[in-house]
Amino acid sequence: MSQKGGHKARKRFGQNFLHDPGVIERIVRAINPKPEDAIVEIGPGLGALTEEILAINPRLQVVELDRDLIPVLRTKFFNYPEFRIHEADALKFDFSQLVEDRPLRIIGNLPYNISTPLIFHLLGQAGVVQDMHFMLQKEVVQRLAAVPGDNNYGRLGIMAQYFCKVQPLFEVGPGAFKPAPKVDSAIVRLVPHETLPHPAMDLATLQAVVRTAFNARRKTLRKALGGMISAEQLQSLGIDDGLRPENLSLADYVHIADFLYDQKSGTGDEVSND
Ligand SMILES: C[S@@+](CC[C@H](N)C(=O)[O-])C[C@H]1O[C@@H](n2cnc3c(N)ncnc32)[C@H](O)[C@@H]1O
Numbered sequence: 001m002s003q004k005g006g007h008k009a010r011k012r013f014g015q016n017f018l019h020d021p022g023v024i025e026r027i028v029r030a031i032n033p034k035p036e037d038a039i040v041e042i043g044p045g046l047g048a049l050t051e052e053i054l055a056i057n058p059r060l061q062v063v064e065l066d067r068d069l070i071p072v073l074r075t076k077f078f079n080y081p082e083f084r085i086h087e088a089d090a091l092k093f094d095f096s097q098l099v100e101d102r103p104l105r106i107i108g109n110l111p112y113n114i115s116t117p118l119i120f121h122l123l124g125q126a127g128v129v130q131d132m133h134f135m136l137q138k139e140v141v142q143r144l145a146a147v148p149g150d151n152n153y154g155r156l157g158i159m160a161q162y163f164c165k166v167q168p169l170f171e172v173g174p175g176a177f178k179p180a181p182k183v184d185s186a187i188v189r190l191v192p193h194e195t196l197p198h199p200a201m202d203l204a205t206l207q208a209v210v211r212t213a214f215n216a217r218r219k220t221l222r223k224a225l226g227g228m229i230s231a232e233q234l235q236s237l238g239i240d241d242g243l244r245p246e247n248l249s250l251a252d253y254v255h256i257a258d259f260l261y262d263q264k265s266g267t268g269d270e271v272s273n274d
Pocket of ligand 1: 013014015016017018019042043044045046047048049063064065066069088089090091108109110111112114
């Protein structure tokens with residue numbers, strides 16, 4: 001275990017604290033915080049980013065799960081009376097409760113062990129978000145930005161791109177953290193679309209189709225989606241059933257989901273006179 005500022009970094013909380021001033025400055029420049037913004041930081045840790053953001057935006061709010069870090073943060077930032085600490089699990093946190101007069105700007109050097117479920121949780125709250133800037137394991141940023149045909153194209157990228165424009169910004173090596181993680185990191189910006197480019201009739205159906213497809217990503221669509229839609233139905237939608245899940249675009253998945261939803265609601269609404 002590595003020790004910084006008297007606090008032992010905890011693996012189970014994914015704690016790798018930023019200590020490279022050049023990297024911290026670059027992240028803050030990418031975020032470009034303004035005094036009037038409603039900024040929320042997930043996992044402030046010992047406050048490396050927090051300190052720089054607070055100097056520009058004293059109304060910063062943070063969500064931190066490790067209760068041992070709360071007094072450290074209170075002491076360090078006692079001279080910011082508007083600074084608010086929420087001792088909570090970001091995975092369960094309702095970010096909409098923080099909205100006052102403007103959408104939120106969410107930032108964080110995220111705990112890598114929970115970053116994927118956390119991003120899914122945040123995508124569900126994209127309606128109250130102006131933008132998000134996260135430090136993530138480099139591979140997760142690649143998955144977020146992946147396009148059809150990429151090896152790492154899958155559920156995370158499709159759902160992130162359903163809700164947001166995904167912009168990978170820059171990479172950060174392990175030496176910027178203490179303790180140094182075993183992986184490379186990268187910063188990504190996610191900006192929720194003002195109007196969804198490919199709105200699905202029913203989000204749950206889209207999620208089910210994408211999940212089912214990528215549970216069998218090496219199979220053909222005919223097999224991977226066999227329990228949901230027939231080869232003939234895929235063809236009737238203009239989709240080659242011999243392709244693999246990684247070949248379909250977001251628009252294709254929405255197309256399949258809308259077809260299934262239409263069918264389901266159509267059947268459900270039918271009144272039989274027999
Ligand atoms: C990678 S560290 C980043 C710390 C700090 N922002 C920095 O850059 O030095 C991740 C932080 O997220 C916190 N954390 C872990 N799981 C969390 C959760 N479920 N909800 C909120 N914070 C969490 C950890 O305690 C830690 O402070």
